[in-house]
Amino acid sequence: MTEARRSATETRHPTGTLERHGPIGTQREKEPGTPSDGHGPVVSDGREPMASDGHEAVMSEGHEAVALLRESRASVDPELRSAMASLPASMRRTALYHFGWQHADGTRAAGNAGKAIRPALVLTSAAALGGPGARAAAVRAAAAVELVHNFTLLHDDVMDRDATRRHRPTAWTVFGDADAILAGDALQALALRLLAADPHPASAAAATRLADCVMELCEGQHADTAMEGRAPGDVTLDETLAMAEAKTGALLGCACALGALYAGAADEDVEAMDAFGREAGLAFQLIDDVIGIWGDPRRTGKPAGADLAARKKSLPVVAALTSGTPAAAGLAELYATPYDEGKEDLERTALAVERAGGRDWAQAQAADRMARAMQELARAVPDPEAAGGLLALAEFVTRRST
Amino acid sequence: MTEARRSATETRHPTGTLERHGPIGTQREKEPGTPSDGHGPVVSDGREPMASDGHEAVMSEGHEAVALLRESRASVDPELRSAMASLPASMRRTALYHFGWQHADGTRAAGNAGKAIRPALVLTSAAALGGPGARAAAVRAAAAVELVHNFTLLHDDVMDRDATRRHRPTAWTVFGDADAILAGDALQALALRLLAADPHPASAAAATRLADCVMELCEGQHADTAMEGRAPGDVTLDETLAMAEAKTGALLGCACALGALYAGAADEDVEAMDAFGREAGLAFQLIDDVIGIWGDPRRTGKPAGADLAARKKSLPVVAALTSGTPAAAGLAELYATPYDEGKEDLERTALAVERAGGRDWAQAQAADRMARAMQELARAVPDPEAAGGLLALAEFVTRRST
Numbered sequence: 001m002t003e004a005r006r007s008a009t010e011t012r013h014p015t016g017t018l019e020r021h022g023p024i025g026t027q028r029e030k031e032p033g034t035p036s037d038g039h040g041p042v043v044s045d046g047r048e049p050m051a052s053d054g055h056e057a058v059m060s061e062g063h064e065a066v067a068l069l070r071e072s073r074a075s076v077d078p079e080l081r082s083a084m085a086s087l088p089a090s091m092r093r094t095a096l097y098h099f100g101w102q103h104a105d106g107t108r109a110a111g112n113a114g115k116a117i118r119p120a121l122v123l124t125s126a127a128a129l130g131g132p133g134a135r136a137a138a139v140r141a142a143a144a145v146e147l148v149h150n151f152t153l154l155h156d157d158v159m160d161r162d163a164t165r166r167h168r169p170t171a172w173t174v175f176g177d178a179d180a181i182l183a184g185d186a187l188q189a190l191a192l193r194l195l196a197a198d199p200h201p202a203s204a205a206a207a208t209r210l211a212d213c214v215m216e217l218c219e220g221q222h223a224d225t226a227m228e229g230r231a232p233g234d235v236t237l238d239e240t241l242a243m244a245e246a247k248t249g250a251l252l253g254c255a256c257a258l259g260a261l262y263a264g265a266a267d268e269d270v271e272a273m274d275a276f277g278r279e280a281g282l283a284f285q286l287i288d289d290v291i292g293i294w295g296d297p298r299r300t301g302k303p304a305g306a307d308l309a310a311r312k313k314s315l316p317v318v319a320a321l322t323s324g325t326p327a328a329a330g331l332a333e334l335y336a337t338p339y340d341e342g343k344e345d346l347e348r349t350a351l352a353v354e355r356a357g358g359r360d361w362a363q364a365q366a367a368d369r370m371a372r373a374m375q376e377l378a379r380a381v382p383d384p385e386a387a388g389g390l391l392a393l394a395e396f397v398t399r400r401s402t
Numbered sequence: 403m404t405e406a407r408r409s410a411t412e413t414r415h416p417t418g419t420l421e422r423h424g425p426i427g428t429q430r431e432k433e434p435g436t437p438s439d440g441h442g443p444v445v446s447d448g449r450e451p452m453a454s455d456g457h458e459a460v461m462s463e464g465h466e467a468v469a470l471l472r473e474s475r476a477s478v479d480p481e482l483r484s485a486m487a488s489l490p491a492s493m494r495r496t497a498l499y500h501f502g503w504q505h506a507d508g509t510r511a512a513g514n515a516g517k518a519i520r521p522a523l524v525l526t527s528a529a530a531l532g533g534p535g536a537r538a539a540a541v542r543a544a545a546a547v548e549l550v551h552n553f554t555l556l557h558d559d560v561m562d563r564d565a566t567r568r569h570r571p572t573a574w575t576v577f578g579d580a581d582a583i584l585a586g587d588a589l590q591a592l593a594l595r596l597l598a599a600d601p602h603p604a605s606a607a608a609a610t611r612l613a614d615c616v617m618e619l620c621e622g623q624h625a626d627t628a629m630e631g632r633a634p635g636d637v638t639l640d641e642t643l644a645m646a647e648a649k650t651g652a653l654l655g656c657a658c659a660l661g662a663l664y665a666g667a668a669d670e671d672v673e674a675m676d677a678f679g680r681e682a683g684l685a686f687q688l689i690d691d692v693i694g695i696w697g698d699p700r701r702t703g704k705p706a707g708a709d710l711a712a713r714k715k716s717l718p719v720v721a722a723l724t725s726g727t728p729a730a731a732g733l734a735e736l737y738a739t740p741y742d743e744g745k746e747d748l749e750r751t752a753l754a755v756e757r758a759g760g761r762d763w764a765q766a767q768a769a770d771r772m773a774r775a776m777q778e779l780a781r782a783v784p785d786p787e788a789a790g791g792l793l794a795l796a797e798f799v800t801r802r803s804t
Contacts, residue, residue: 088621090628155587159580178561178627181583182620185557185590189620192594193613196606204598204606211595218584218591219490225580226492 065396068389072120072142075135079143083190094183098154098171114166117397118255119146124389125259125273128381138262140194141206145255147191148210152217152251154184159225188214202261209261213254220246227313232321232335240318244285245278252281256390260380272380279373280394286366287398289314290359293350305346308353309339315365320358327355370398467798470791474522474544477537481545485592496585500556500573516568519799520657521548526791527661527675530783540664542600543608547657549593550612554619554653556586561627590616604663611663615656622648629715634723634737642720646687647680654683658792662782674782681775682796688768689800691716692761695752707748710755711741717767722760729757772800 084095096102100111119142126138156162157170158180164170172180195207223243227235256277260270292307292314307314313321320331331352339345353359373394381387486497498504502513521544528540558564559572560582566572574582597609625645629637658679662672694709694716709716715723722733733754741747755761775796783789 088617088624090624091617091620151587155583159583179624181557181561182624185553185587186617186620188587188590189594189613189616192591192598193610196594196598196609196613207598207609208595211591211598214591215490215493215588215595218493218588222490222492222581222584 062392062396064389064392068124068393069115069117069120069396072123073116075123075139076116076119076142076146079139079194080146083143083147083194087186087190090179091183091186094154094171094175094179095150095187097174098150098183100166100168104169104174116146117393118149118251119143120393121145121252121255121277121390122259122262124393125256125277126262127259128263128386128390129260129265129269129273130263134259134263137200138259140198140200141203141258141262142255144191144194144206144210145251145258147187147194148214148217149251151184151187151191152214152221154180154187156221158184159221200262202264206258206261209254209257213250216246216250220244220248220250223247232311232313232317232332235313235318235321237315237318237322240313240315241282244315245282248285249278249281252284253278265380269380272376276373276376276380276390276394279369279376280397283366283369283373283394284397286315286362286369289316290362290366291399293317293353294359305350308346308349311335311339316353316358316362318358319361319365320353320356323356323358323361325356327352327357331356366398370394464794464798466791466794470526470795471517471519471522471798474525475518477525477541478518478521478544478548481541481596482548485545485549485596489588489592492581493585493588496556496573496577496581497552497589499576500552500567500585502568502570506576518548519795520551520653521545522795523547523654523657523679523792524661524664526795527658528664529661530665530788530792531662531667531671531675532665536661536665539602540661542596542602543605543660543664544657546593546596546608546612547653547660549589549596550616550619551653553586553589553593554616554623556582556589558623560586561623602664604666608660608663611656611659615652618648618652622646622650622652625649634713634715634719634734637715637720637723639717639720639724642715642717643684646717647684650687651680651683654686655679667782671782674778678775678778678782678792678796681771681778682799685768685771685775685796686799688717688764688771691718692764692768693801695719695755696761707752710748710751713737713741718755718760718764720760721763721767722755722758725758725760725763727758729754729759733758768800772796 080099081101084092084099087095093102093106097104100109103109122138122142122145123135126141127135153165154171157165158172158177162170163173170180171183175183192207192211195203195210198206220243223239224247227239227243253274254277257270257274260273265273289307292312293305293316308317317331317335321328321335331349334345334349334352374391377387377390377394381390482501483503486494486501489497495504495508499506502511505511524540524544524547525537528543529537532539555567556573559567560574560579564572565575572582573585577585594609594613597605597612600608622645625641626649629641629645655676656679659672659676662675667675691709694714695707695718710719719733719737723730723737733751736747736751736754776793779789779792779796783792
C-alpha cells in the first residue's frame with residue numbers, strides 16, 4: 001500500500017464506523033443511526049449504468065447527471081481520440097474496437113464506449129473545487145482516467161474469459177489474447193504519458209496517484225479472481241468489501257481526487273474527494289450486486305440471478321453466507337453444488353440469500369456508504385450548489401435518483 | 403508513432419544508409435564501405451549476456467563492462483527493492499519471484515535477475531554526459547527502465563507460452579496467467595510512478611519517453627507474434643528489422659536517452675544517445691540470432707539450432723529466405739515442413755541459411771549497426787574517455803570484447 005492510499009484510508013472514516021475492520025460477520029448488523037433508516041429503498045431498477053447503453057434507462061434517471069455525462073463526453077472524447085491516434089497501428093485497432101469506435105474490420109462504428117462516469121467525475125470534481133478554468137485544465141486527466149479504466153477492462157476480460165462487453169464480443173475473442181493484453185498495456189502507457197506530458201502543475205501528483213490506483217486495481221482483480229476459486233465458506237465479508245473497494249472504489253476515488261488536484265485543492269480536500277468517490281463506488285457495487293440477484297431482467301439485459309447461477313461470491317451472498325443464520329447453511333449447500341438449470345434453483349438461492357439477511361445488509365451498507373460519501377463531499381465542497389453536480393452523479397450511479 | 407520517436411527516427415541515420423526503407427531483399431547486399439571489413443568476425447561465443455547468468459561467460463568478456471554492470475546493480479537494486487516493497491502483496495510475490503529474489507513459496511532466493519544491462523546503460527549514459535552527480539540522480543530512472551523491461555518479460559512469457567526464463571519456471575507457470583498479467587501491469591505502473599514522483603527536472607520528459615517506449619515495445623511484440631503465425635515467404639526483411647528495432651532496440655535506446663535527460667543534455671544529444679542504444683540493440687539482436695543458429699551449445703545452455711527447430715523467423719533466416727538465391731528455395735521448403743527431429747534436419751537448415759547468405763548478411767549488418775552506434779556515441783560524447791564505459795557496454799552486449 002502506498003503512502004497516498006494509506007493516508008486516504010486513515011482520513012476517510014470520520015464517523016468512526018469502521019466496520020471493515022470489525023470482526024467478520026458483524027457487518028451485516030445494521031448499526032444504530034445508519035442513514036438507511038428513512039431513506040426508503042436504495043435500489044431502483046436498471047443495471048450497470050456505468051457500462052450499459054440503454055438510453056431509456058438513462059433518461060429516466062437524473063437529468064442533471066445525464067447532462068453532466070453528455071458534456072463530459074463532449075470535452076473528453078476529442079482528447080481520447082487524439083491520444084489514441086498516437087498509438088502504434090495494431091494497438092490502435094484493438095483499442096478503437098474495444099471503445100466501440102471501430103468494427104473488427106477497422107471500419108468506423110457508431111460507438112458505444114459506455115457512460116464514461118469516471119471522466120465526468122474528474123471534470124465535475126475540478127469544477128466543484130476550482131470552477132470552469134479547473135474543469136478545462138482537467139480534460140487530459142479525465143482522458144487518462146478513462147484510458148486506465150479501459151486498460152483494466154481489456155485485461156480483466158482476458159483473465160475472466162468474458163466473451164461479451166457492452167453488447168459486443170470482447171477484444172480477446174476478436175483479436176486474440178496477445179493483442180488484447182498488448183492493447184491494454186499500451187493504454188496504460190498512454191494514460192500515464194498524457195499526464196507526464198501535461199505542463200499543469202498538478203500533473204506529477206496526478207500521475208503518481210493514478211499509478212498508485214493502477215496497483216490497487218490490480219490487487220482488486222487478483223483478489224476477485226482468487227476468491228472465485230475458493231470454497232464459499234472460506235471467503236470473509238471483510239475481504240469481499242476490501243476487494244470491491246480496490247476493484248471499483250479505487251478508480252472512482254482517484255477520478256475525484258485528480259479533479260481536486262487540478263483545481264489546486266488542499267491535501268485534505270483531495271483526500272476527502274478520494275473518499276467521496278470510494279464510498280460512492282462501494283455503494284454502487286452493493287446496489288449492482290443486489291440488482292444482479294433481484295433486478296429486472298427487462299432493464300438489465302441480463303437475466304436476474306445470473307450471478308447466482310455462476311455461484312458468484314457477490315457482497316449480498318457473502319454477507320448471507322457469513323451471517324450465522326440457519327438460512328446461511330442452506331445457502332452454503334446450494335453454492336457448493338453447481339447451478340441446476342431452471343428457475344427453481346435460482347428462486348431457492350435468492351430466497352436463501354434474502355432469509356440470511358444478505359439483501360437487507362447490502363441495502364443498509366449501500367445507504368451507509370452513500371451517507372459517508374455525502375459527508376466527505378460536504379467537507380471538501382461545503383457550498384451545496386457547487387457540490388450539486390457530484391451529488392447528482394453519485395445518485396445516478398447508485399440509482400437513487402428518479 | 404509519437405513525436406519523440408519520429409524525431410529519433412529522422413535523426414539517427416546520418417550516414418544516409420537507410421536500408422530499412424530500401425526495397426525488400428536488398429538489405430543483405432553488403433554496402434560498400436560498411437565497417438565489417440577489417441573488423442574480423444563480429445561474433446564470439448556465449449549467448450544472451452543480457453539474460454543469462456553464466457559467470458564464466460561474464461568474466462571472459464570485457465572487465466570494464468563487468469565492473470560497470472556490478473556497480474550499476476549495487477546502485478539500482480536498493481531502489482528496485484524499495485519500489486517493489488510498495489507493491490500490493492500478491493503483485494509483490496509474483497514480481498519478486500520473477501526477479502529471482504524469492505522462491506515460489508515466498509522464501510528468500512539467492513537471486514538471478516539477469517545482467518541488468520538497461521539500468522547500466524542509463525547510469526553510464528548519465529555519467530558520460532553529466533558526471534557522477536548525474537549518475538546518482540538517474541538511479542530512479544534506471545530502476546524504472548528495469549521495471550519496464552521486466553513487465554514486458556512477464557507479459558511476453560504469457561503470450562509466447564514460454565515455460566523457462568533465467569533457468570527457472572516462468573511466473574505464469576507458477577502463479578497462473580492472471581497473476582502474471584497483473585504483476586506485469588503493476589510493474590509498469592510502478593515504473594512510471596517512480597518517475598512521476600521524482601522531483602528531478604528531467605523526470606517528466608523521462609516519463610513521457612518511457613511511456614512512448616512501452617507503446618513501441620508493445621508494437622514490437624505484436625509484430626513478432628503476428629510474424630510467427632505467417633508463412634515464411636510472406637515475411638519481409640524490412641519488417642523483421644523493424645520488429646527487432648521495436649522489440650529490442652527501443653528500450654536500449656530509451657535507457658541511453660533517459661541517462662542523457664538526467665544529465666541535462668541538449669535535445670540533439672538525447673536523440674543521438676537514443677540512436678546509439680537502438681543501433682547497438684539491433685547489433686545485439688543480429689549477433690544473438692547468429693548464435694541461435696551456429697552458437698556453441700556448451701556456452702549457451704541452449705542447443706545450437708533451437709531457433710531453426712522452432713522454425714523461428716530470425717533475422718538471418720529471413721535474410722536468407724528473401725535472398726533470391728537457389729538456396730533460398732530449399733530453405734523455404736524446409737521451413738514449410740515441421741522440424742524433423744534429428745541432427746540432420748538442423749544441419750541441412752543451417753547450411754541452407756548460410757548458403758543463401760543469411761550468416762554473412764547478419765554479421766555485416768551487425769558490424770554496420772555497431773559502426774553507426776559508435777558514430778552516434780561520438781556525436782553525443784566526443785571525449786573518448788567519457789565515452790569509454792558506453793563503448794565497453796556496447797561491445798559487451800555484442801560479444802566483440804574479449
